[in-house]
Amino acid sequence: VLSGCGVYDGTEIHEASAVLVHLSRGGAEVHMYAPDVPQMHVIDHSKGQPAEAESRNVLVESARIARGKITSLAKLSTADHDAVIFPGGFGAAKNLSTFAVDGKDCKVNREVERVLKDFHKAGKPIGLCCISPVLAAKVLSGAEVTVGHEEEEGGKWPYAGTAGAIKELGAKHCVKEVTISFSAHVDTKNKVVTTPAFMCETALHHIFDGIGAMVKNVLKLTGK
Numbered sequence: 001v002l003s004g005c006g007v008y009d010g011t012e013i014h015e016a017s018a019v020l021v022h023l024s025r026g027g028a029e030v031h032m033y034a035p036d037v038p039q040m041h042v043i044d045h046s047k048g049q050p051a052e053a054e055s056r057n058v059l060v061e062s063a064r065i066a067r068g069k070i071t072s073l074a075k076l077s078t079a080d081h082d083a084v085i086f087p088g089g090f091g092a093a094k095n096l097s098t099f100a101v102d103g104k105d106c107k108v109n110r111e112v113e114r115v116l117k118d119f120h121k122a123g124k125p126i127g128l129c130c131i132s133p134v135l136a137a138k139v140l141s142g143a144e145v146t147v148g149h150e151e152e153e154g155g156k157w158p159y160a161g162t163a164g165a166i167k168e169l170g171a172k173h174c175v176k177e178v179t180i181s182f183s184a185h186v187d188t189k190n191k192v193v194t195t196p197a198f199m200c201e202t203a204l205h206h207i208f209d210g211i212g213a214m215v216k217n218v219l220k221l222t223g224k
Contacts, residue, residue, distance in 0.1 A: 001073060001084060001115065002034040002062035003091025007198070008043035010058070012089030015129055015197050016065050018208045019087050022215035031081070033073045034062035035111050040094040040101075058095045073111040078118040082222040085215070088130020088197055099134045104168040106138060113139050120190060125221035127214050130197040131162065136190075137171035144187035146176040148196030159199050178202050183210030186217050193217045 004010020023030050036059040042051040063070045076084075086092060093100035097108045108116075116139045119126050128136055133145035149156075150163040150173065163173045174185045178200040185194050195214040197207050 001076075001086050001096075001112070002032060002058075002065055002070070003087075003089060003095045004034070004039055004056070004058050005061040005064040006043065006045055006091075007089045008045060008048065009039055009041060009056075009094060010061055010089055010091035011065060011087050012130060012198055013065060014204065014207065015087040015089065015211060018211040019085055019127075019129075019215060021208075022212045023085075023219075026215060026219045028219060032062070032066040032070045033076045034059045034070055035073045035096070035109050037095065037109065039091070058091070073115065076111075076115055078115070078122050078124065081119075081124070082224060083125040083127065083218050084115060084119050085127035085218060086129075086132040086135060088128075088132045088199075090131065092130070092132040092135060096132070097135055097138065099131075099138075099165075104165050106134070108135060108138050116140060123191060125191040125193060125218045127193045127218040129195045129211055129214055130199055131159070133194040134162065134166060134169070136192050136194070137166045137169040140190055140192065141170055142172070143190045143192050144172040144174055144185060145192060145194040146174045146185040146196060147194070148178060148199040149175055156201050157199060158201060162199070178206050178210050180206070180209035180213050184213040184217050186221075191221050193221070
């Protein structure tokens, strides 16, 4: 499930690509979805500033990553899939929810909430990385997730404050590294698998490998 195209106002492209590569390597058949809604705002990624008087659609922008093969999230049926994965990027906190603005008091897009609850009720695994675990923390009461460390540690974990918000949402936060050996947290009860990814300032291959650990555990939980 994508949230646009670009780290500051949509899906983090490297994370989406890593998820797709690891799913392909794992032999999975993939279908991509995004909500058909306006973005919260548009960011000029060369400046890191909002682009005034510009608007974009989440589904249309997500199609860039999906190479055009994407469907409205409203049409996602849990019965047709074995698992669901949400890459990160600020789109998860801006377009799939209002977490970026409202923190613990955020609202989640109704289709995103439906999908999370339906997969959870069906006992099918849910994978999330980077900032997107806040979605599960908000929607799935008592879920265990990770966004990495709980202290900034001199800028290595610049978004460490997210861990506190996750606790305020009623979820359990589990400290995890971004490197492959310790990078994915598996909540076996709720079948929720999370990994920090770009919550950490580190080399790209560590993030790629950590996402691989998340995908591998999601596929394992499908039992296929």
